[in-house]
Amino acid sequence: MKQSGNTILITGGGSGIGAALAHRFHDRGDTVIIAGRRQAALDDAAAGRGNIHTMTLDADDPAAIATFARDLTARFPALNVLINNAGIMRVEPLDTARDLTDAAATIATNLLGPIRMTDALIDHLVARGDGVVVNVTSGLAFVPLVTTPTYSATKAAMHSYTVSLRHALAGKVEVIELAPPAVQTELTPGQSTREGYQPLDDFADEVLALFAQDPTPAEILVQRVHPLRFAERDDRFAATLERLNGAAH
Template sequence: MQQSGNTILITGGGSGIGAALAQRFHDLGNTVIVAGRRQAALDATIAGRADMHAMTLDADDAGAITAFAAAVTERFPDLNVLINNAGIMRVESLDTARDLGDAEATIATNLLGPIRMTDALVDHLVARGNGAIVNVTSGLAFVPLVATPTYSATKAALHSYTVSLRAVLSGRVEVIELAPPAVQTELTPGQSTRDGYQPLDAFADEVMALFAQEPTPAELLVQRVHPLRFAERDDRFAAILERLNGQAH
């Protein structure tokens, strides 16, 4: 993926990984649009930065995504990179019947959101000729955190979907997966200062170095996520599953 001269849309760009990547790509000379629910958070991301723009988006609403895609391509016809980053993570208990609202919301945001946004923009990105789609999954796509089962499942599904998308769009749109480890963001309460999680700036530094490789890897994997990503390959799945969930508990 080219490093400058892009027009990049990042969902979930008001905080955490989305905001950090948005600012790093802007520093490289790209026009960046951040999208999310909270206007104030988006405004904080773009404050003082020319050629950064904020647009509100409800990533759970299919109609809103369709309308947003039409609006963003009309306003920014040079849009050529989509980064599907918006996501939520909620703790769920599976051992008793419960309200499934958290599970349904997680599926809507983490899985249906990227599928719908990609569908709404894929024709435009193909026509651009230099397009790229980046889907942000998680190390938990490969070894689940049992306290957040639907989150882990949506990221596993998005990983699989990305593999299919890459095959179908080969030679027309570059398709990249970014699978973070546990990073110090506000994805869950208190996570931004949690010991053992990778500091956000260090994560962003490593990710941008991976983006700069030629060719850009199909999977962007910082060192901390390797044990999860390659647990099956290395015949360590059971051990890492136990260790990951023991630490979380």
């Protein structure tokens, strides 16, 4: 991935990880488009930064994604980087029958959303010659949090999908996975001040340093996510699963 001069779309860019990355890419010389449902949040994230642009997007609506992609590429023909960052995280009990609305919404946003957005932009990115797709997954793709089972499952699915995408697009589009640890954002209520979670600015700074490596790593992994990412490789999966979920409980 080029170190500056990119034109980058970040979904879910109005807050949290998306907004923090938008600021850092902007500050290093990239043009950034942030997309999300809430225009007010997008406006706040773009305030005072002339090269951050905003577009509203309902990532759960296939027709809206197709229209958005057409408008985006017409307005920003130099677009060469897609960062699939939009996501939701819901607590779901598994020990009793329940309303599956949260599970369905999580799958629509976290899994189908990135698949549809990538599909809508893939021909444009291939034609660019310097195209990049970055899929934001999670450390929970590798060791699940039992209280958020569908979230963890969608991130595991996106990890697998990203591996397939990387091989299918080899030599055409660079495909990168960004797997965050627990970060202080408002992904869940109270998370932005939760003790033990990585401060957002520290996370974003570490991510940008990893993106600056040459070549760009296929997986962007800050140090705090290594215990989850490599738990199975290092024969620590069962212990890590117990420790993670014990701490959460």
